[in-house]
Amino acid sequence: MATLHTVNKSPTDRNTLEACLRLAKGGSSVLMIEDGVYGALKGTQKSGIVEDAMKDIKFYVLGGDLKARGIEENKLIDGVNVVDYAGFVNLATENDRVQSWL
C-alpha cells in the first residue's frame, strides 16, 4: 500500500511541499509538477527538506514542466527522477491512491 503525492507549488512560495512531506509515509512517491518542479532544485533554501526525506520517499519531477521553466537536469537534487506524462500515469497506477496537494 503506497500513495503517490503530487505537489504543484514552489516550496519557496508556499508550504505545500512541507505539508506533503509532513504527511507522506515512508514508501510513498512524490511527483513535482507545474511550479512544484522548483522543489527539485539543489542548493535552494528548501532543498534540505527533500534531501532529508529521500531516505524513505522516492522523488520524481515532470520533465515537461522543468524544460518549460529552463531548468536543466544537472540542477536537480541527486536522486530525483525525471518522468514524462506517461511516467506520471505509471506512477498513478503503481500506487494505490493519489493525493493531489494543491
Add this chain to the structure above:
Amino acid sequence: MSVTKKLMYINRRAPYGTIYAWESLEVVLIGAAFEQDVSMAFIDDGIYQLLKGQDTNDIGMKNFSPTYSALGDFEVTQIFVEKESLEARGLALDDLMHLTYEDEDEDYAEKDSIKVVSSSELADIMEQQDVLYNF
C-alpha cells in the same frame, strides 16, 4: 452502487479569501447521500474553517460556518484536525466549533466529531483511504 469506499475530503484552505472551503463543504453534503465511509481532514490553514465566532456581515458573504455543525446529521462523524497545524497557528481545540453527532449504536449518545491527531496518525489514516478529494 453497492461498493463502499473510504472517501476523505482534505481541507487546507482558509474560508472567505477563496471559495474552495465553501464549495468543498457542498461536495461533502452531497456525498453524504452515497453512504460511503466518509471522513474529513483539516490541515494547515484549513483549520481556520472550523474557528468559532465567524461573522461575515461586514463582507457581505454568506457565513457558511453553521453548516459544519450539521455534518453530524449527514452522518459525517469523523473529522480529523492535525495537531501540528493547530499548534502552528497558536490554536487549541477550544478555539474550534464544537461539532457533535448522535451515535446510533449507543442509544444516540452525543459524541464529539472532531479528533485531534498528530501528523503521523493522520498519515496512517490517509494511507487507509481509497479516494482523497482535494479542493
Add this chain to the structure above:
Amino acid sequence: MKFGIQINEGPYTHEASDTAYHFIKAALDNGHEIFRIFFYHDGVHNGTRLTAPPQDDRNIVNRWTELAEKHDLDLVVCVAAAQRRGIADADEAKRNGKDTDNIAPGFRISGLGQLIEAGIQSDRLLVFGD
C-alpha cells in the same frame, strides 16, 4: 485502469487544465480508461464555447471537445459551480431566464454527485487545481 479526473481551475490562468489534458492523453495512449472528467470551482470555465484565444496559443476548450469526441469522454461541468459563474446549457439558460447558453460541444452540466461517483467508480481519482 480507470481514472477519474477532477479539475478545479479555469483555462489559461492556471496550468491545472493543461496538466490534466496531458495526463489524460497519456493515460488514453497507454490503454487506460477515463471514467469521467469533472470540472469544479473555476474549472467550469473550461466548458464555455465563447473563448477566442490568439491563433498562436493552444485552444484549451476546443482541445477538450476534440478529445471527448475522439475517445467518447464524459466531460461534466458542476451545475452549482456553473450557475455561479455563468456557464449554461440550453436548459439551464432557459430555467434561469438567460438569453443564451454558452456550453461547448462535448460538455454536459450535472450535479456534484457525479464527482462522488467518479471517486467511487474509478480505480484512481486525480485532482488538478491551484
